[in-house]
Amino acid sequence: MTTTAPAHPGAASASAGAALELAAVTKRFGAFVAVDDLTLTVPSGSFFALLGPSGCGKTTTLRMVAGLEQPTDGTISIDGRDVTGTRAHRRPVNTVFQSYALFPHLTVAENVAFGLRRRREADVEARVAEGLALVELGHLADRRPALLSGGQQQRVALARALVNRPALLLLDEPLGALDLKLRRQMQLELKRIQTEVGLTFVHVTHDQEEAMTMADTVAVMNRGRIEQMGPPADLYEHPRTTFVANFLGRSNLVPGTVVERLDGDLLGVDVGGARVRVPASRAVRDTGDVLVGARPEKVRLLADGEEPAPDENVVGPGTVTDVSFTGVSTQYEVRVPGLGVFGVFAQNLSGRAGAALGDQVRLAWAVDFTFGLDGRDDAAEGLADLDVEP
Structure with missing residues (x-):
């Protein structure tokens, strides 16, 4: 069967989408229940936000999806495949962290290419060029991370994740280190990129404006459970609990x-x-x-x-x-x-x-x-x- 090379990173897996499903997932740390019997479905190709205050269980949930933590109970499926016991490096996911985690001794292009070269992928240069074009940083390919602004470093980290063509992109407070004006610009940029590549994005944040600006669906978490889930405007206009009414605005x-x-x-x-x-x-x-x-x-x-x-x-x-x-x-x-x-x-x-x-x-x-x-x-x-x- 003949296949056509994707026009941009992520397009191949985006064609079918990659829904995330959590079924009765619980995570305990000793006597403390961080995530409590959580069941949710993230639609394919959507921008999904887990929103809540510190300690609500949202980051623990993301880490379980990434394979960095194992649930105490329940199952996690990606694109219909149970990955609950699958190791992190074998899951079709990539994570973008708040810290960027760029290699300071490598150029922008070398940072983006790192995962591809490690797995001996084909067409590395072309895929790196596609990834940098997507985040509009092709002109900075030869620079070192120290010479970039915070927003540029975040976009490099995003390109590095996208060129791996994951089924699911996880974003763990990715804009938290940016100043207010740059954070708002990056909110629009992230939404543009997600729309263009069509991947499933799962974004963890405590910032209400950030979640409502970017996400198609927001799940408001509190004490390890989802208080309410739906489109941002619906949550804001029709809160069903006092927590949602007060936390969202x-x-x-x-x-x-x-x-x-x-x-x-x-x-x-x-x-x-x-x-x-x-x-x-x-x-x-x-x-x-x-x-x-x-x-x-x-x-x-x-x-x-x-x-x-x-x-x-x-x-x-x-x-x-x-x-x-x-x-x-x-x-x-x-x-x-x-x-x-x-x-x-x-x-x-x-x-x-x-x-x-x-x-x-x-x-x-x-x-x-x-x-x-x-x-x-x-x-x-x-x-x-x-x-x-x-």
Whole structure:
């Protein structure tokens, strides 16, 4: 049978794709359970992100997929083949680490060619040229890593992994060592490369923006389990747990009690004496105690004398306790008696001054943007703990 050489590294394996499947995978270190009965399927050719705080089990999961750790229980399959007991170097995967791990005494081209030459692969020069062209570094082939920027070094590490044509590319916090501006540029670059080569990327990160910018599917991990999984926009707009609501961006969460069922499939919820409406389709439960949620950018300040629209929920009045100008928006903290502090992100569209510190304001947001979580959950779950050492 005649085959055509791939137009770029990774294209050969990308044609069929390489789905990753974890079935009831558990990893224990003594009495500590790092990964707890984890089952998931990563679609072929997708950009998949494992997102969570330090210690949630995401890196341990990646190491088990790479073969650097063995699961205590469960199975790992790549492209339908069980690789649970397969050694790391025999798995069709490559890993890109935060540290880059480039050889300082080799040129860029020699770094990219290292794995190919070690396995005595054919067409090494051509494949290296393809890999460097993909990451737009062909003009730096003869330089040493020390003469490259952090972003360029990361792209060399990526090219070195891609020229091996793995079925699965694992990315372990690959942008963590870059500064903010360069990290954002590399987010777009990684997504471009993944789309172009069509490989399955599995990306581990604690950075919410990074995961949401690049991934087709995000799995939010907490304490060794997946709290919620889906497209980034769906997770953000429809969180199902307080951890997801707080870890992905910020949420205003206030306790309430469902007191009635209204027309239009709405729940009437009492929050501190005020009545708000929650779409039943956006509520985890429709009876008893709930946490009513709204994202800060969905909430607006009602000017003195301004009336809310008929399709808006209203709470307050409250007192503006903080005003922070961030350029594109102004962020307000508003303390509402009996309900706590609400965050409000107002876009700076008019150029006019908004509310001032100490002002009395009411808050309004569309009913359709309201969600309801289980009132038995901890409303602070997923918030950053300032007392935890980094």
